[in-house]
Amino acid sequence: MFNYNFRWNQALNALPQMLDGALVTLQIALLSMLIGVTVAVLLTMFRLSGNRILGGFATAWVELARNTPALFQIYMAHFGLGAFGIHLSPFTSLLAGIAFNNAGYLAENFRGALKAIPDTQARAARSLGMPATQAFRLIVMPQMFRVAFLPATNQMVWAILMTSLGVIVGMNTDLAGVTQELNARSFRTFEFFAIAAVIYYLIAKAVTLAAHAVAWRMFRY
């Protein structure tokens, strides 16, 4: 009944390929966070603007991103847009799907963080002659980032793990894609996926530790 023979050598020989894949994974995750944070700041400003159209747009984004599966979001970026003649590469559609998801979660994270900053901060800034946008950018936003930073690292870890969903749109250069292809050729399923899991774990851990170091350095006050 239990007659599976472990052959680690074959899997370990493929380690360089898998590590190349891990780099692609990290690259997508970092890019998706960069885009996600930027868009989330915009969505947050839209929601604060009091403009109904902008606010509605931001709310719709957050609702969709948080209440539909990430898999569906990536699928839509690839095949959904494909139906309208917009053909994105697997890399781009995976990046777009994760960035969309990140932006939604981060916008909600920023909204919570804003509640922790007293209105009097913006008021004090305005009383020094700063226009509202400047007061937000120089006084409110930096404090918001501090409150939101550690929760945002969770999203970064989540982004790393979400990259594995790329296999459904034919992504074959990231860690999950490379592993999948190696598995298809060798059927050493357990070995390859165990090693991939360890690599995912190590990347996620490294990112969390790095984030704590950055937070310690950046938020001295």
Added chain:
Amino acid sequence: MIEIQNVRKSFGSLEVLKGIDLTVQKGEVLTVIGGSGSGKSTLLTCINGLEPIDSGRILLDGTEVHAKGTDLNKLRRKVGIVFQQWNAFPHLTVLENVMLAPRKVLGLPKAEAEAIAVKQLTHVGLGDKLKVYPSRLSGGQQQRMAIARALAMSPDYMLFDEVTSALDPQLVGEVLDTLRLLAQEGMTMICVTHEMKFAREVSDRVAFFHKGVMAEIAPPAELFGAPRTPELQTFLSATH
């Protein structure tokens, strides 16, 4: 000159300012006293346009604060305000707190903004705290920093909203000393305060607010020496 003409202001159904008329001349030190909820703090935030008014006019050197076309951001450069809760910017050092607005609002070069900030911070006795974050300062020090921050914009007017009310008693003195210094230097000031001794000492005139009305206004000797209204008599006997 600050001219306040028949200003009315409500929060919901509560009318906090019931037709205030008041003129403050250049160089004058006016203190405003009165119980809580008398409208005195609201008046200050109306003067720099942080709060809208319902009717009446406030003129600052002839510019109507609440008129549609008024550039409030520009106007606020002339009017410094310091709040009861000092509102230090926690993510900036003491020096950065003070030099931020001169740099970003007035557009001064960094070196010049820094020189102004150092001068103002030294002026309020914080010359040795430039590089620390506000969280390392006592309440009194943070409040003096907030005063330096407002002064760094070289305002023509300063508004002080109960700046010692949130401080421990032993820290009140250092902040009041800073205000005294400013008064001596000829700064035009409106100070909302509960410090009667201070009001008596530094003011050119003292205004007594009661339930949204300016019940009395007179030089301190007269106002404290011979209060005319029963409300002020009651207020003064309660605070002593």
